[in-house]
Amino acid sequence: MSIKHELQRCLYTILKHNRDGSFATQEARRKLLMKAASDLSAGHYKLRHINGLKQKHIRYLNELWKTQGKGAATIKNRNSHLRWLCQKIDKRNIVPSNDELGIGKRQYSHNNPTAVELSDIDFNKVTNRNILVQIHLQRHFGLRREESCKIKPHLADKGDHLDLKSSWCKGGRARTVPILTAEARYWLEEAKKLVSRPEHSMIPPDKTYEQHKELYDNQLKRAGTTDKHPHGLRHAYAQERYEKLTGWKCPKQGGPISKELTAEQKQQDRIARLEISEHLGHSRESVTVIYLGR
Secondary structure: OHHHHHHHHHHHHHOOOOOOOOOOHHHHHHHHHHHHHHHHHHHHOOOOOOOOOOOHHHHHHHHHHHHHOOOHHHHHHHHHHHHHHHHHHOOHHHHOOOOOOOOOOOOOOOOOOOOOOOOOOHHHHHHOOHHEEEEEHHHHHHHHHHHHHHHOOHHEEEEEEEEHHHOOHHHHHHEEEEEEHHHHHHHHHHHHOOOOOOOOOOOOOOOOOHHHHHHHHHHHHHOOOOOOOOOOHHHHHHHHHHHHHHEEEEEEOOOOHHHHHOHHHHHHHHHHHHHHHHHHHOOOOHHHHHOOOO
Protein backbone atom coordinates (compact mmCIF):
# COMPACT_ATOMS: atom_id res chain seq x y z
CA MET A 1 0.00 0.00 0.00
CA SER A 2 1.34 3.44 -0.97
CA ILE A 3 2.13 6.15 1.58
CA LYS A 4 -0.78 8.23 0.28
CA HIS A 5 -3.28 5.40 0.67
CA GLU A 6 -2.04 4.56 4.17
CA LEU A 7 -2.63 8.16 5.24
CA GLN A 8 -6.02 8.29 3.53
CA ARG A 9 -7.07 5.07 5.26
CA CYS A 10 -6.09 6.60 8.60
CA LEU A 11 -8.12 9.73 7.82
CA TYR A 12 -11.08 7.64 6.75
CA THR A 13 -11.10 5.91 10.14
CA ILE A 14 -11.17 9.26 11.96
CA LEU A 15 -13.96 10.56 9.74
CA LYS A 16 -15.99 7.38 10.18
CA HIS A 17 -15.97 7.69 13.97
CA ASN A 18 -16.47 11.46 14.13
CA ARG A 19 -19.54 12.51 12.16
CA ASP A 20 -19.74 16.10 13.37
CA GLY A 21 -21.94 18.58 11.51
CA SER A 22 -24.39 18.25 8.64
CA PHE A 23 -24.06 15.83 5.74
CA ALA A 24 -22.74 18.62 3.52
CA THR A 25 -20.12 19.63 6.11
CA GLN A 26 -18.98 16.04 6.55
CA GLU A 27 -18.68 15.55 2.79
CA ALA A 28 -16.73 18.79 2.31
CA ARG A 29 -14.41 17.79 5.17
CA ARG A 30 -13.84 14.32 3.69
CA LYS A 31 -13.00 15.67 0.23
CA LEU A 32 -10.59 18.27 1.62
CA LEU A 33 -8.74 15.87 3.90
CA MET A 34 -8.39 13.16 1.24
CA LYS A 35 -7.09 15.74 -1.24
CA ALA A 36 -4.69 17.10 1.39
CA ALA A 37 -3.27 13.59 1.88
CA SER A 38 -2.79 13.31 -1.88
CA ASP A 39 -1.13 16.74 -2.08
CA LEU A 40 1.28 15.93 0.76
CA SER A 41 2.27 12.72 -0.99
CA ALA A 42 2.79 14.58 -4.26
CA GLY A 43 4.95 17.05 -2.32
CA HIS A 44 7.21 14.12 -1.30
CA TYR A 45 6.18 14.14 2.35
CA LYS A 46 6.42 10.57 3.69
CA LEU A 47 3.54 10.89 6.13
CA ARG A 48 2.06 7.43 6.68
CA HIS A 49 -0.01 8.10 9.81
CA ILE A 50 -1.90 11.25 10.77
CA ASN A 51 -0.28 11.29 14.23
CA GLY A 52 2.89 12.39 12.43
CA LEU A 53 1.21 15.56 11.18
CA LYS A 54 3.33 18.66 11.89
CA GLN A 55 3.14 22.37 11.35
CA LYS A 56 5.39 22.11 8.29
CA HIS A 57 2.67 20.03 6.59
CA ILE A 58 0.03 22.65 7.37
CA ARG A 59 2.23 25.44 6.01
CA TYR A 60 3.00 23.45 2.85
CA LEU A 61 -0.71 22.98 2.12
CA ASN A 62 -1.43 26.67 2.67
CA GLU A 63 1.35 27.74 0.33
CA LEU A 64 0.13 25.25 -2.26
CA TRP A 65 -3.41 26.65 -2.10
CA LYS A 66 -2.07 30.17 -2.55
CA THR A 67 -0.11 29.17 -5.66
CA GLN A 68 -3.30 27.57 -6.99
CA GLY A 69 -5.01 30.95 -6.70
CA LYS A 70 -7.45 30.01 -3.93
CA GLY A 71 -9.09 32.99 -2.25
CA ALA A 72 -8.75 33.92 1.40
CA ALA A 73 -12.26 32.67 2.25
CA THR A 74 -11.60 29.28 0.61
CA ILE A 75 -8.27 28.82 2.40
CA LYS A 76 -9.80 29.78 5.76
CA ASN A 77 -12.57 27.23 5.24
CA ARG A 78 -9.98 24.56 4.41
CA ASN A 79 -7.97 25.40 7.50
CA SER A 80 -11.11 25.03 9.60
CA HIS A 81 -11.24 21.40 8.46
CA LEU A 82 -7.57 20.98 9.35
CA ARG A 83 -8.22 22.45 12.80
CA TRP A 84 -11.09 20.00 13.25
CA LEU A 85 -8.72 17.15 12.40
CA CYS A 86 -6.00 18.41 14.74
CA GLN A 87 -8.50 18.63 17.58
CA LYS A 88 -9.41 14.98 17.02
CA ILE A 89 -5.76 13.87 17.19
CA ASP A 90 -4.99 16.17 20.16
CA LYS A 91 -2.69 18.48 18.20
CA ARG A 92 -4.75 21.64 18.48
CA ASN A 93 -1.82 24.06 18.32
CA ILE A 94 -0.08 23.00 15.12
CA VAL A 95 -2.33 25.02 12.80
CA PRO A 96 -1.05 28.63 12.94
CA SER A 97 -3.43 31.57 13.00
CA ASN A 98 -4.65 33.00 9.70
CA ASP A 99 -2.41 36.03 10.24
CA GLU A 100 0.65 33.82 10.78
CA LEU A 101 -0.18 31.95 7.58
CA GLY A 102 -0.45 35.22 5.67
CA ILE A 103 -4.10 34.81 4.80
CA GLY A 104 -5.84 38.11 4.20
CA LYS A 105 -9.20 39.11 5.54
CA ARG A 106 -12.27 37.72 3.82
CA GLN A 107 -13.47 40.05 1.09
CA TYR A 108 -17.16 40.53 1.67
CA SER A 109 -19.41 41.59 -1.13
CA HIS A 110 -20.02 45.15 -2.30
CA ASN A 111 -23.34 46.96 -2.15
CA ASN A 112 -24.71 45.67 -5.47
CA PRO A 113 -28.04 43.79 -5.36
CA THR A 114 -27.83 40.06 -4.58
CA ALA A 115 -31.39 39.08 -3.66
CA VAL A 116 -33.55 36.67 -5.62
CA GLU A 117 -37.23 37.47 -5.31
CA LEU A 118 -40.05 35.04 -5.98
CA SER A 119 -40.98 37.11 -9.04
CA ASP A 120 -37.58 36.16 -10.54
CA ILE A 121 -38.64 32.51 -10.67
CA ASP A 122 -40.83 31.04 -13.41
CA PHE A 123 -43.04 28.82 -11.28
CA ASN A 124 -44.60 27.29 -14.39
CA LYS A 125 -41.30 25.41 -14.75
CA VAL A 126 -41.35 24.12 -11.17
CA THR A 127 -43.31 20.88 -11.57
CA ASN A 128 -42.46 19.27 -8.22
CA ARG A 129 -44.74 20.43 -5.39
CA ASN A 130 -42.22 19.69 -2.64
CA ILE A 131 -39.63 21.88 -4.32
CA LEU A 132 -42.13 24.67 -5.01
CA VAL A 133 -42.95 24.77 -1.28
CA GLN A 134 -39.26 24.59 -0.36
CA ILE A 135 -38.58 27.70 -2.46
CA HIS A 136 -41.17 29.62 -0.45
CA LEU A 137 -39.77 28.29 2.83
CA GLN A 138 -36.36 29.62 1.80
CA ARG A 139 -37.80 33.02 1.00
CA HIS A 140 -40.02 33.42 4.09
CA PHE A 141 -37.71 31.82 6.68
CA GLY A 142 -34.24 32.43 5.21
CA LEU A 143 -33.49 28.71 4.94
CA ARG A 144 -30.56 27.29 3.02
CA ARG A 145 -31.28 24.77 0.25
CA GLU A 146 -30.17 21.85 2.45
CA GLU A 147 -32.31 23.08 5.34
CA SER A 148 -35.37 23.39 3.12
CA CYS A 149 -34.87 19.73 2.14
CA LYS A 150 -34.18 18.34 5.60
CA ILE A 151 -36.68 20.34 7.63
CA LYS A 152 -39.42 18.26 9.29
CA PRO A 153 -42.21 20.83 9.21
CA HIS A 154 -44.46 19.18 11.80
CA LEU A 155 -41.64 18.97 14.33
CA ALA A 156 -40.26 22.41 13.48
CA ASP A 157 -43.55 24.27 13.94
CA LYS A 158 -43.70 25.70 17.47
CA GLY A 159 -46.55 28.12 16.89
CA ASP A 160 -44.76 31.45 16.76
CA HIS A 161 -41.39 30.16 15.55
CA LEU A 162 -39.55 27.38 13.75
CA ASP A 163 -37.29 25.19 15.83
CA LEU A 164 -34.56 24.04 13.42
CA LYS A 165 -32.67 20.99 14.69
CA SER A 166 -28.88 20.76 14.43
CA SER A 167 -29.04 17.79 12.03
CA TRP A 168 -30.91 19.93 9.51
CA CYS A 169 -28.56 22.92 9.64
CA LYS A 170 -25.15 23.81 8.25
CA GLY A 171 -22.36 23.16 10.71
CA GLY A 172 -24.79 21.42 13.06
CA ARG A 173 -25.86 24.84 14.40
CA ALA A 174 -29.46 24.64 15.62
CA ARG A 175 -31.51 27.84 15.65
CA THR A 176 -34.98 29.33 15.87
CA VAL A 177 -36.65 31.54 13.26
CA PRO A 178 -39.79 33.57 14.07
CA ILE A 179 -43.00 33.07 12.10
CA LEU A 180 -43.91 36.69 11.44
CA THR A 181 -46.17 36.88 8.38
CA ALA A 182 -49.32 35.27 7.03
CA GLU A 183 -47.33 34.13 3.99
CA ALA A 184 -44.78 32.35 6.16
CA ARG A 185 -47.55 30.56 8.08
CA TYR A 186 -49.34 29.62 4.83
CA TRP A 187 -46.27 27.98 3.28
CA LEU A 188 -45.40 26.16 6.48
CA GLU A 189 -48.89 24.68 6.50
CA GLU A 190 -48.48 23.70 2.85
CA ALA A 191 -45.24 21.94 3.77
CA LYS A 192 -47.00 20.02 6.52
CA LYS A 193 -49.68 18.86 4.05
CA LEU A 194 -46.97 17.28 1.86
CA VAL A 195 -45.46 15.28 4.70
CA SER A 196 -47.48 12.23 5.65
CA ARG A 197 -45.81 11.59 9.01
CA PRO A 198 -44.41 14.06 11.58
CA GLU A 199 -40.97 12.45 11.53
CA HIS A 200 -40.63 12.88 7.76
CA SER A 201 -38.74 15.71 6.04
CA MET A 202 -39.44 17.43 2.71
CA ILE A 203 -37.41 14.69 1.02
CA PRO A 204 -39.84 12.05 -0.30
CA PRO A 205 -39.44 8.69 1.48
CA ASP A 206 -38.38 6.98 -1.76
CA LYS A 207 -35.56 9.49 -2.43
CA THR A 208 -32.15 10.06 -0.89
CA TYR A 209 -30.98 13.56 0.01
CA GLU A 210 -28.59 13.57 -2.97
CA GLN A 211 -31.35 12.52 -5.38
CA HIS A 212 -33.73 15.17 -4.11
CA LYS A 213 -31.02 17.84 -4.19
CA GLU A 214 -30.28 17.01 -7.82
CA LEU A 215 -33.97 17.35 -8.68
CA TYR A 216 -34.09 20.65 -6.80
CA ASP A 217 -31.12 22.01 -8.76
CA ASN A 218 -32.60 20.93 -12.10
CA GLN A 219 -35.97 22.47 -11.30
CA LEU A 220 -34.48 25.78 -10.20
CA LYS A 221 -32.26 25.92 -13.28
CA ARG A 222 -35.29 25.43 -15.51
CA ALA A 223 -37.16 28.08 -13.54
CA GLY A 224 -34.64 30.78 -14.40
CA THR A 225 -32.15 31.04 -11.53
CA THR A 226 -29.09 30.28 -13.69
CA ASP A 227 -27.68 33.79 -13.33
CA LYS A 228 -28.88 34.30 -9.75
CA HIS A 229 -28.27 31.45 -7.32
CA PRO A 230 -31.36 30.46 -5.30
CA HIS A 231 -29.27 31.24 -2.20
CA GLY A 232 -30.35 34.78 -3.06
CA LEU A 233 -33.74 33.92 -1.54
CA ARG A 234 -31.98 34.12 1.83
CA HIS A 235 -30.66 37.53 0.83
CA ALA A 236 -34.20 38.69 0.08
CA TYR A 237 -35.37 37.42 3.48
CA ALA A 238 -32.52 39.20 5.27
CA GLN A 239 -33.12 42.46 3.42
CA GLU A 240 -36.84 42.41 4.18
CA ARG A 241 -36.15 41.75 7.88
CA TYR A 242 -33.59 44.56 7.98
CA GLU A 243 -36.11 47.09 6.67
CA LYS A 244 -38.75 45.89 9.15
CA LEU A 245 -36.32 46.18 12.07
CA THR A 246 -34.74 49.52 11.17
CA GLY A 247 -37.33 51.37 9.13
CA TRP A 248 -34.97 51.93 6.18
CA LYS A 249 -33.60 49.84 3.32
CA CYS A 250 -30.19 48.20 3.53
CA PRO A 251 -27.28 49.41 1.35
CA LYS A 252 -27.78 46.56 -1.14
CA GLN A 253 -31.27 47.92 -1.77
CA GLY A 254 -30.06 51.49 -2.16
CA GLY A 255 -30.39 52.46 1.51
CA PRO A 256 -27.87 54.57 3.46
CA ILE A 257 -24.36 53.20 3.94
CA SER A 258 -22.77 53.03 7.38
CA LYS A 259 -21.02 56.40 7.30
CA GLU A 260 -24.31 58.12 6.46
CA LEU A 261 -26.03 56.84 9.63
CA THR A 262 -26.30 58.80 12.86
CA ALA A 263 -24.89 57.33 16.08
CA GLU A 264 -28.40 56.27 17.10
CA GLN A 265 -29.06 54.70 13.72
CA LYS A 266 -25.75 52.83 13.85
CA GLN A 267 -26.80 51.26 17.14
CA GLN A 268 -30.15 50.28 15.61
CA ASP A 269 -28.32 48.92 12.55
CA ARG A 270 -26.07 46.73 14.71
CA ILE A 271 -28.98 45.33 16.74
CA ALA A 272 -30.84 44.47 13.54
CA ARG A 273 -27.79 42.79 12.00
CA LEU A 274 -27.17 40.68 15.10
CA GLU A 275 -30.77 39.45 15.10
CA ILE A 276 -30.69 38.68 11.38
CA SER A 277 -27.37 36.88 11.77
CA GLU A 278 -28.92 34.59 14.39
CA HIS A 279 -31.98 33.89 12.26
CA LEU A 280 -29.76 32.97 9.29
CA GLY A 281 -27.64 30.60 11.36
CA HIS A 282 -24.47 32.69 11.56
CA SER A 283 -22.56 33.64 14.67
CA ARG A 284 -20.97 36.88 13.45
CA GLU A 285 -22.58 40.21 12.69
CA SER A 286 -19.92 40.84 10.01
CA VAL A 287 -21.34 38.07 7.81
CA THR A 288 -24.49 40.14 7.26
CA VAL A 289 -22.46 42.37 4.92
CA ILE A 290 -22.87 39.60 2.32
CA TYR A 291 -26.65 39.91 2.57
CA LEU A 292 -27.14 43.58 3.40
CA GLY A 293 -24.01 45.46 2.32
CA ARG A 294 -22.37 48.09 4.50
